[in-house]
Amino acid sequence: MGRRNSCFPGKFVPLFYIFTALIFQQEIVICQEDKSFSNPAANRLYNQFIFDKLSNLTEVFEDDIKRELGFCITNVKEDYNEAFNFSTKPEFLNACGKTTKGDMMQRICTAAEVKIYFNGLLGGAKRATNYLKPNKNCNLSSWMSGCEPGWACRTAKEVKVDLKDDKNVPVRTQQCAPCCAGFFCPRGITCMIPCPLGAYCPEAKLNRTTGLCDPYHYQLPSGQPNHTCGGADIWADIGSSSEVFCSAGSFCPSTIDKLPCSKGHYCRTGSTEEINCFKLATCNPRSTNQNITAYGIMLFAGLGFLLIILYNCSDQVLATRERRQAKSREKAVQSVRETQSREKWKSAKDIAKKHATDLQQSFSRTFSRRKSMKQPDLMRGLSQAKPGSDAALPPMAGGSSDTKKGKKKEKNKLTEMLHDIEQNPGDTEGFNLEIGDKNIKKHAPKGKALHTQSQMFRYAYGQIEKEKAMQEQNKNLTFSGVISMANDIDIRKRPMIEVAFKDLSITLKGKNKHLMRCVTGKLSPGRVSAVMGPSGAGKTTFLTALTGKAPGCTMTGMILVNGKVESIQSYKRIIGFVPQDDIVHGNLTVEENLWFSARCRLPADLPKPEKVLVVERVIESLGLQHVRDSLVGTVEKRGISGGQRKRVNVGLEMVMEPSLLILDEPTSGLDSSSSQLLLRALRREALEGVNICMVVHQPSYTLFRMFDDLILLAKGGLICYQGSVKKVEEYFSSLGIVVPERVNPPDYYIDILEGILKPSTSSGVTYKQLPVRWMLHNGYQVPMDMLKSIEGMSSSASAENSAHGGSAHGSVVGEDGTSFAGEFWQDVKANVEIKKDNLQSNFSSSGDLSEREVPGVYQQYRYFLGRLGKQRLREARTLAVDYLILLLAGICLGTLAKVSDETFGAMGYTYTVIAVSLLCKITALRSFSLDKLHYWRESRAGMSSLAYFLAKDTVDHFNTIVKPLVYLSMFYFFNNPRSTVADNYIVLICLVYCVTGIAYALAILFEPGPAQLWSVLLPVVLTLIATSTNDNKIVDSISELCYTRWALEAFVVSNAQRYKGVWLITRCGSLMENGYNIKHFPRCLIFLTLTGILSRCAAFFCMVTFQKK
Known part of the structure; x- marks a missing residue:
């Protein structure tokens, strides 16, 4: 990019002379006496004749110019007119004709001489030397005054000059004289070439102080006292012939006139006319550019004002919507309570009247029947409202019309299964129960015809109050009782999932190490099961296995879903998994988090009133009413409390109405009251048929008694107990392990399994023997290595195991004494297997057996879009900081990197590409880096990855549009290049779109720290490669693939298109040196856009391939 000694490097083709030679290819002989030049009519005919000849010459070499110079010339005729159309100011031709006494055309160079000039110019020799090749007129033996710079000679009168001849140089040695004004005469040839428009080529004058011919840089030859200064001596790029260019602050309407720029106008270098300044710009006389900083400030202020209005309006709309919803909820609650009070009072009056009538009957008979009538009367008092009204309660089973008519309902398979579960909770045999329409009644919800917010909330709170009343009346009602009641009344029920596991063993691949062995049991619908055990017992591994995922492990045994060997992943739409970490969106409110999960995961055909009921029920049961409109909060910004955040984490799964709910330590970090509140909500879910399994860590006794079943694991993933919580103490007492008084049973058992406490010696059992004792107690097969590895195990136990079919040849997995190299290799193999299994899991599909139709990709895309819009509005301060940094970058680069006419502002654009790429990449990283955990959770729940990605990208298009404006508002108006704002804006939009896609890939592939380093490194390295001047084919090939090159080329080309006339050689030289093409502007934009699209696809x-399961 530095200053060049000549306008082109030597590798450029010598055919460039064609470009200039095209104006000298017609033989023109005009004889005109001196007195004729004072005749205006004759001058017009003379000039018109020349113009006609010159304008027709473009067609002769148009194909050659397009072929050889197509990279810097878009339109041959247009560029010719911009450089050599002297029709508006032809005075210098008349003056030259008068000076040369009519032999001007005999002094103009032929094609051969022009070829000599440009070949020498392309050679790169220094200006002070004779850089033209020796020729017929100027050589070592013949060097006349016409060979000196600024001088020319004519041919003999009898010599016929063919200007199209590019092979023979005519003898041009007569009447040598200074070069005409408006022409330049190079050193080493004896002819003249017209200066292009935008050049200033007056006759030179000797500066006796410097000895130079001003305004040019050549000296008078020594030993020739009669030699004087001539005309211009060179036209090349601005770096080699800046004195020929019309100086900044002046304009040159012709090549011999230079006028100062007047006030209110500005004139750049090479101007042929002065340009009007904008109204708010300040342009003093001789201004070289206009100061349009005020417009940049106005643009930024207008943009900022528009963004503030948009932010405030959007925030106001959301706030108004939330207030309206809050008012609707309050009115609904008040309406339901008032209606209930009225109905209760009316029912009480009716009951009192009826009792007064009954008192007239026999006292003994009345007393004997009061107990049987009390319950139905009370329920009628609570539910006598009209069907569909706010206070209407579902009739109890005893009050159904079928019962009154004496119709007896047959027990269905579901009811029989549930009765059996309650009577035999320890039975590990599974049940064969279909999921779908055959066993689940689907009734049209009552809320289907409701439309307004108030109606929906009244309906929801009315239903919630009914359910509370039912629970109050039936505190000890079992799940089978709920199902039986639901068979008689109009209640929507969930499909049931029972999970049974037999001889479940998990072995780590590569290391061949057991994580879990011989685990047998089942999880039943309508029951809350607790998984407990010491650290390292495999509790989380057990939950992972239940969900059908064990990456990097070999899983043996069977997992039965409703009595069938099916992948549990086929039911993921009705399975909820609550991770141990509270993965909740901190910049959303509690209600917004729950509603998003409900919209995406509830059945698509479920009416909105029913969805409102589900969400309100969860908020009510989890005790989140008073914080429903509060932001959840993040580490940086405080929100709700930790216990409330934990309940929101659970609520995200409860609102999708799962049939199987798995929770990983949901009570960790919660106090006793919060834990009980959470468990009560889960028990309410269990009453609706949900199969709940949760890992807990040493719960309190009160909390422990709230569980239905217990799965107790020992170290090594061995099971010690699986069954009812009510029978656990009885079982361990049979082994001689009695819990002391005032000691919490789960704490005591876990301390024994940890080895902290030892069972009493009278029991004859050690903590290592407890898993084997359980297996023998239930008649399970025990591997022989487990028996042999436990000292003190009686031979009778071994015989008992053999009777049950236990293996006589066990193998110990994992031997001690492995070398460091062996352990390292095992770790490598295990990691490879985990990666392999994750990839297979991400691309495998097990189908869907849940028969739940969730919203499609487009609908989920709309939900994601709404959520992201709210999040972006709440991150407006962070976005404002991003814009401010971009604004400061524009000011600094616009001020420091001034436009260089020699390189068309390439240096400033280079800094622009680096700065914009770096800043936009770093900000785009936040789109995916901060939400990885949320995406993994939502993806595992079955939400659409495509909808998530497209919504993120769509929201980021706002930055793609606004950020170029923010940057240009300072850079362009401080730097003021010749290219238009529109061209720069289009290039920046494509650049930001491109780097945003690359940032997505970096954010997904790497952790936040390395992703930021790559975002900084890539723009710098790729820009260095794109601007490298080394003649290295490998580097050049890589450069063609760099987006920075395409951005730089687009910027430079958009600027170079504005340089015409005298700038033509500079334009072609600069573009050729950098390998750019003036026609590639659309192509560069397409490449940038295509890179953005491909990077987004990658x-x-x-994101789909490497997501963690």
Whole structure:
């Protein structure tokens, strides 16, 4: 990019002379006496004749010019007119004709001489030397005054000059004289070439102080006292012939006139006319540019004002909507309570009247029947409202019309199964129960015809109050009782999932190490099961296995879903998994988090009133009413409390109405009251048929008694107990392990399994023997290595195991004494297997057997879009900081990197590409880096990855549009290049779109720290490669693939298109030196856009492929 000694490097083709030679290819002989030049009519005919000849010459070499110089010339005729159309100011031709006494055309160079000039110019020799090749007129033996710079000679009168001849140089040695004004005469040839428009080529004058011919830089030859200064001596790029260019602050309407720029106008270098300044710009006389900083400030202020209005309006709309919803909820609650009070009072009056009538009957008979009538009367008092009204309660089973008519309902398979579960909770045999329409009644919800917010909330709170009343009346009602009642009344029920596991063993691949062995049991619908055990017992591994995922492990045994060997992943739409970490969106409110999960995961055909009921029920049961409109909060910004955040984490799964709910330590970090509140909500879910399994860590006794079943694991993933909580103490007492008084049973058992406490010696059992004792107690097969590895195990136990079919040849997995190299290799193999299994899991599909139709990709895309819009509005301060940094970058680069006419502002654009790429990449990283855990959770729940990615990208298009404006508002108006704002804006939009896609891929592939380093490194390295001047084919090939090159080329080309006339050689030289093409502007934009699209495709592929399960 530095200053060049000549306008082109030597590798450029010598055919460039064609470009200039095209104006000298017609033989023109005009004889005109001196007195004729004073005749205006004759001058017009003379000039018109020349113009006609010159304008027709473009067609002769148009194909050659397009072929050889197509990279810097878009339109041959247009560029010719911009450089050599002297029709408006032809005075210098008349003056030259008068000076040369009519032999001007005999002094103009032929094609051969022009070829000599440009070949020498392309050679790169220094200006002070004779850089033209020796020729017929100027050589070592013949060097006349016409060979000196600024001088020319004519041919003999009898010599016929063919200007199209590019092979023979005519003898041009007569009447040598200074070069005409408006022409330049190079050193080493004896002819003249017209200066292009935008040049100033007056006759030179000797500066006796410097000895130079001003305004040019050549000296008078020594030993020739009669030699004087001539005309211009060179036209090349601005770096080699800046004195020929019309100086900044002046304009040159012709090549011999230079006028100062007047006030209110500005004139750049090479101007042929002065340009009007904008109204708010300040342009003093001789201004070289206009100061349009005020317009940049106005643009930024207008943009900022528009963004503030948009933010405030959007925030106001959301706030108004929330207030309206809050008012609707309050009115609904008040309406339901008032209606209930009225109905209760009316029912009480009716009951009192009826009792007064009954008192007239026999006292003994009345007393004997009061007990049987009390319950139905009370329920009628609570539910006598009209069907569908706010206070209407579902009739109890005893009050159904079928019962009154004496119709007896047959017990269905579901009811029989549930009765059996309650009577035999320890039975590990599974049940064969279909999921779908055959066993689940689907009734049209009552809320289907409701439309307004108030109606929906009244309906929801009315239903919630009914359910509370039912629970109050039936505190000890079992799940089978709920199902039996639901068979008689109009209640929507969930499909049931029972999970049974037999001889479940998990072995780590590569290391061949057991994580879990011989686990047998079942999880039943309508029951809350607790998984407990010491650290390292495999509790989380057990939950992972239940969900059908064990990456990097070999899983043996069977997992039965409703009595069938099916992948549990086929039911993921009705399975909820609550992770141990509270993965909740901190910049959303509690209600917004729950509603998003409900919209995406509840059945698509479920009416909105029913969804409102589900969400309100969960908020009510989890005790989140008073914080429903509060932001959840993040580490940086405080929100709700930790216990409330934990309940929101659970609520995200409860609102999708799961049939199987798995929770990983949901009570960790909660106090006793919060834990009980959470468990009561889960028990309410269990009453609706949900199969709940949760890992807990040493619960309190009160909390422990709230569980239905217990799965107790020992170290090594061995099961010690699986069954009812009510029978656990009885079982361990049979082994001689009695819990002391005032000691919490789960704490005591876990301390024994940890080895902290030892069972009493009278029991004859050690903590290592407890898993084997359980297996023998239930008649399970025990591997022989487990028996042999436990000292003190009686031979009778071994015989008993053999009777049950236990293996006589066990193998110990994992031997001690492995070398460091062996352990390292095992770790490598295990990691490879985990990666392999994750990839297979991400691309495997087990189908869907849940028969739940969730919203499609487009609908989920709309939900994601709404959520992201709210999040972006709440991150407005962070976005404002991003814009401010971009604004400061524009000011600094616009001020420091001034436009260089020699390189068309390439240096400033280079800094622009680096700065914009770096800043936009770093900000785009936040789109995916901060939400990885949320995406993994939502993806595992079955939400659409495509909808998530497209919504993120769509929201980021706002930055793609606004950020270029923010940057240009300072950079362009401080730097003021010749290219238009529109061209720069289009290039920046494509650049930001491109780097945003690359940032997506980096954010998904790497952790936040390395992703930021790559975002900084890539723009710098790729820009260095794109601007490298080394003649290295490998580097050049890589450069063609760099987005920075396409952005730089687009910027430079958009600027170079504005340089015409005298700038033509500079334009072609600069473009050729950098390998740019003036016609590639659309192509560069397409490449940038295509890179953005491909990088987004790669990012989406990586997001789906490398997500953690």
